[in-house]
Amino acid sequence: MKMSRLQAHNLTLGYQDTIVLEDLNLILPKGEITVFVGANGCGKSTLLRSLARLLKPKTGEVMLDHQSVNEMATKEIAKQLAILPQGPVAPEGLTVGQLVKQGRYPHQSLLQQWSKQDEEFVEQALEATQTKHLSDRSLHSLSGGQRQRVWIAMTLAQNTDILLLDEPTTYLDMAHQIEILDLCYDLNIAEGRTIVMVLHDLNMAARYADHIVAVKNKTIHTEGRPEEVITSDMVQDVFGMESEIIEDPLFGSPMCVPYGKGRKKKKTTVEKEMAYVK
Ligand SMILES: Nc1ncnc2c1ncn2[C@@H]1O[C@H](COP(=O)(O)OP(=O)(O)OP(=O)(O)O)[C@@H](O)[C@H]1O
Ligand SMILES: [Mg+2]
Known part of the structure; x- marks a missing residue:
């Protein structure tokens, strides 16, 4: 059986x-990458x-290292686990640097307020997310994608073994999406982070995940390795969408190609006009 630090019962x-x-x-x-789709x-x-x-929870519990998180102090949880929620909000006027520094909060105490190590983790997080040049800017003055990368930096600065990221690639252009996913992959491979x-992108999920959990009807519809989970039946059931699953030419992972109305040959402008006249 696989080892696990975090479980829901x-x-x-x-x-x-x-x-x-x-x-x-x-x-x-x-030590694996799990993706919820x-x-x-x-939910x-x-x-x-x-x-x-x-x-x-209304009932049941979440266990972190076999201890219910309800019985743990907030700082203890935050030393083990960092979360980037969907659509986080920061107080008006906060700068990028100030926000990312907040990621170090769980590691500080009354005696040890700000150390060289804290500074280093902040620097590393800014570098990894390519946001260092933004550090004096107000968070509210940034573009959506820049802001998203800053939030990721704050989560990374926390330097936890477990990272929970809710749609970390939203607002990012394709190159930055890949960069963030590659960063997660590196943290997973080089440091064994969970x-x-x-x-939302099933093809990126299939490329990067070791374990995929598909959610539907208040429960888990399917879970397992990408090849087990990403099937046209699952896509039909979970998303109500017709698709074909082919092999990703670069990664060999399953790749979902959705059907849609334009799936035959696209009409030319002249053909569209002709159809319109009739
Ligand atoms: N704070 C809240 N109060 C009441 N209902 C909520 C709240 N947050 C979420 N919900 C509802 O709970 C359900 C699950 O929401 P959730 O945000 O977990 O969905 P999701 O799978 O993350 O969706 P998405 O892909 O749009 O992010 C939805 O019906 C939503 O409207
Ligand atoms: Mg959501």
Whole structure:
């Protein structure tokens, strides 16, 4: 059996009277990259937030190193686990440097407020996300993609063994998306960090994940290796979309090619005009 530091036991999650996920059991493999996939609103962010104790379960529990996170001090959790939530907000006027420094908060105490090591982790995080040149800028003055990379930097500065990232590639151009995913891959391979991400791009999920969890109908629809999970039946069930699964020419991982109305040959402008006249 695979080793795991983070697990969900009989987890039921929701808001007020609404149940989003019910009686869910999940073992996140240590030292692997796990990706949650599923349709909008199926509960991926809810699940991720509950793993970081940002949301209290209605029933069941989240275990970190065999201890219920409910019984742990916030700082203890934050030394082990960092989360980048979906759509995070920062106070007005905060600079990039100030925000990324906040990632070091769990490692500080009354006696040890700011060390050289803290400075180094902040520097590394800014470099890894290519945001160093932005460090004096106000967070609110940045573009969507720049801001997203700064939030990732803050999460990295926390230097935790477990990283939970909710759609880390949103707002990023394709090159920066790959860069962030490659960064996660490097952290996983070189340092053995456990990474749990929500991604919408199934093909990137298939490339980078060791373990994919597809969520649907308040529970886990399928989980396993990308080849086991990414099938046209799963895509039909979970996303209600027709697709064909081919092999990624570079990675050999499954690649989902969605059908759509333009799937025959695209019409030329003249053909479109002709069709319109009729
Ligand atoms: N704070 C909240 N209060 C009430 N309902 C909420 C809250 N946050 C989320 N929900 C609802 O819970 C359900 C799951 O939301 P969640 O954000 O987990 O979905 P998701 O899978 O992350 O979706 P997306 O792909 O759009 O990010 C949705 O129906 C959503 O409307
Ligand atoms: Mg979400």
